[in-house]
Amino acid sequence: MTHVESPRRPRVVVVGGGFGGLSVVRGLRDTDVDITLVDRHTFNTFQPLLYQVATGSLNPGDITWFLRAVRSRQPNVQFVQGSVGGIQHSARQIQLDDGRRLSFDYLVLATGVTANFFGTPGAAEHSMPLYTREQALALRDRVFAGLEDAAANHRDRDLRMIIVGGGPTGVETAGALAEMRNKDIPVIYPELDPRRVHVTLVEMAPHLLASFKPASRAYAASSLRRIGVDLRLNTTVLRVEPEGAVVGQGDVIPAATVVWASGVIARAEVAGWGLPQRDGGRIAVDHHLRVKDHDRVFAVGDAAIGDGVLALPQLAQPAVQGGRHVAAFIRADVLGQVIDPLRYKDKGILATIGRSSAVAEVAHLPRLQGFPAWMIWNAVHVATLLGGRNRMSTMANLTTKHLAWNHTHNAIVGHTHAPTQQSAAS
Secondary structure (H helix, E strand, C coil): CCCCCCCCCCCCEEECCCHHHHHHHCCCCCCCEEEEEEECCCCEECHHHHHHHCCCCCCHHHEEHHHHHHHHHCCEEEEEEECEEECCCCCEEEECCCCEEEEEEEEEECCCCCCCCCCCHHHHHHHHECCCHHHHHHHHHHHHHHHHHHHHCCCCCEEEEEECCCCHHHHHHHHHHHHHHHHHHHHHHHCHHHHHHEEECCCCCCCCCCCCCCHHHHHHHHHHCCCCCCCECCEEEEEEECCCEEECCCCCEEECCCCCCCCCEEEEEHCCCCCCCCCHCCCCCCCCCCCCCCCEEEEEEHHHHHHHHHHHCCHHHHHHHHEHHHHHHHHHHHCCCCCCCCCCCCCCEEEEEEEEEEEEEECCCCCEECCCHHHHHHHHHHHCCCHHHHHHHHHHHHHHHHHHHCCCCCCCCCCCCCCCCCCCCC
């Protein structure tokens, strides 16, 4: 009897386990393909809540999800930890940094972005971005180490934290730090005068939250000022130094910590992959999110940019919808079918300033401010987290924090080195 081998199933390699990459993977759950998910980390990070980790309100585990867990409901996927070192397009292979090669019939790049320092001198060396779990933990430890040092050695000096960038990350981080200063520091750091602890937000534009409507921008600015954030609008950061930043016309703002939330750019390694790139290093794609001139290579999420209406914002929803579309395209292509181009549905944008204070511009709803917007913000973010355990844990932590607002001052902290006692002469 002649043995006839069954045809090999198409191989789909997805690089990046964020919103876009996981959307592709899950969209191919019932498709007759073999999927390999590649990521430099073993976990997905829910970036919108990183600032809550950085300010001690959430555990890092609350906003991370083990990528191998995707196999619990999807046996056609395997996970490989690694970083892409190059793409051999003619051979349809990617090479990982450790030399391993993965062959593909379809390749999806969902590699995300990293901090854009815009060539600002000293920013890369002396400021702290907030785009990864490691960066959030580093910022948290820096903040609490600075408070411990001030309590031990510098009670008679001002302590300042600068946030560069007035987008949602900058606004939310500034609001959280200001609330910590107002509510917690008077109780847990009685050695410090909270009036000498400052939070400064620097934004080069004349307003905050550029993607929002003017009324939402104005509300955010007035809310931050109300809780004591020092807003410096129309102000450019000229350079960042070890002990602060130089802004505007050369004004020096001393600071223990500078948080960089001023923009993003594609990862540097993308430039070596032989793909067309546009502003911010984003990969140029067509109406099906195929990379131009590469019919079986796709890019989704923050790393991709199309033409016209498909020059999508770098937010979660475009990544999720783009990932679903690419999955549908691959499924149709495997079956010899054709689908319509991507039609993005804008569901709106949200930003929170602090407790009971947020702005919401949601499709099919009036623009909201204050408590209603804050409730929507909380519901959307908890619902979007991956994994039931993460949703329950985050909901419990945030509910406890806000319901016991004036009665609990516990922070989720890590290892902070004891400050070195300085002599009076120093």
